[in-house]
Amino acid sequence: xxxxxxxxxxxxxxxxxxxxxxxxxxxxxxxxxxxxxxxxxxxxxxxxxxxxxxxxxxxxxxxxxxxxxxxxxxxxxxxxxxxxxxxxxxxxxxxxxxxxxxxxxxxxxxxxx
Amino acid sequence: xxxxxxxxxxxxxxxxxxxxxxxxxxxxxxxxxxxxxxxxxxxxxxxxxxxxxxxxxxxxxxxxxxxxxxxxxxxxxxxxxxxxxxxxxxxxxxxxxxxxxxxxxxxxxxxxxx
Numbered sequence: 079x080x081x082x083x084x085x086x087x088x089x090x091x092x093x094x095x096x097x098x099x100x101x102x103x104x105x106x107x108x109x110x111x112x113x114x115x116x117x118x119x120x121x122x123x124x125x126x127x128x129x130x131x132x133x134x135x136x137x138x139x140x141x142x143x144x145x146x147x148x149x150x151x152x153x154x155x156x157x158x159x160x161x162x163x164x165x166x167x168x169x170x171x172x173x174x175x176x177x178x179x180x181x182x183x184x185x186x187x188x189x190x191x
Numbered sequence: 192x193x194x195x196x197x198x199x200x201x202x203x204x205x206x207x208x209x210x211x212x213x214x215x216x217x218x219x220x221x222x223x224x225x226x227x228x229x230x231x232x233x234x235x236x237x238x239x240x241x242x243x244x245x246x247x248x249x250x251x252x253x254x255x256x257x258x259x260x261x262x263x264x265x266x267x268x269x270x271x272x273x274x275x276x277x278x279x280x281x282x283x284x285x286x287x288x289x290x291x292x293x294x295x296x297x298x299x300x301x302x303x304x305x
Contacts, residue, residue, distance in 0.1 A: 082233075111292060122195075123234075123282070123296040130291070169233050173292055177222065178247065181233035 080105045082172050084182035091160045092190050098145075099155045099185045101170030108132075111173040112146065114155045117184075118166040126168070129153065157187075165189045195297035197283050203303045204273055211269045212300040216285030223266050224294065225258055226282040234282055240266060241288065273304045 081104045091097035103112070114126040129137045129146050136144050141161075145154045157164055170182040196215045204210050216223050221242050226234035237256065238248045242263035255273075260266040270277055280301050284294035 084233075087231075113293060115294075115296075122298040123284075123294075125293050125295075128291060128293055171294075177286075177288070177292060178239075179224070179234075179236065179294060181226075181235075183231070183233050 080107075080172050080174055080178075080180045082170055082180050082182040084170055084185050086185045087183070088186045088188070090188040090190055091157070091164075093160055093162060095160055096156060096158045097160055097187065099157075099168050099170075099187070101153045101155070101182055103151050103153065103170070103172045103180075105151065105172065105174070107175050109175050112144075112153045113171040113173065114142070114144070114153075115169045115171055115181075116164075116166045117169065123169070127155065160189050162189050162191065195283055195285055195295050197281075197297035197300045199300060200298065201301045201303075203305065205305050206273060206275060208273055209269065209271045210273060210302060211267055212281050212283075212302075213265060213267050214283030214285075214297060215265045216283070217287075217295055218264075220285035220287050220295070221263070222286045222288055223260055224284045224286070225266070225268050226284065228280045228282055228299070229278075237268070237281075270302070273302075275304045278302055278304045 110131045112129045115123045117123040127139045141158045167184045172180045224239040225237040240260040255271045258268045280299040282299045283297045
């Protein structure tokens, strides 16, 4: 079974600085998708960024980018120029070829003004 | 379209009672997922549907839990004879088969069992 591990329960970053959230996963598949989702307090989970495993180029969405290392099964999220609104729980997720999703336990990000 | 909606948002019940949650997915989405989330944890898979067919159900899911999606549109999740351990946030998400497959989540239904 696929597993997703987020080893940082909590992280903090100064406003305008950069922070990297870590994620590793375990799979025997070669074709899959990886996602980072953001869950603000008491609000719904929203997609931050996605990465297709067959693409070597790292995905980027404005201030958010990933470092995808397929051989190492690593998928970290970098947030640049952190803003107060970035404070949330961040979940790494793996989507298998069978369209099943597996989530990590999350990283709580605090942004310090 | 207003996204995935869930009802009720909060439910407080006594142990032993039955509860039902409803999820209305994004209208063109043919896949619908139910997850359970407890404090400090990531979403835990419960079950999912493709159209009206329930394709997979978690092995960890007690037989007190049942889900339906009768017309391939909205879905209901029923918990019978609730226990205190059922207290959690129940999340619904939908996706479109054939797309990049990302999940669109509702705001969740929080269950408290006293």
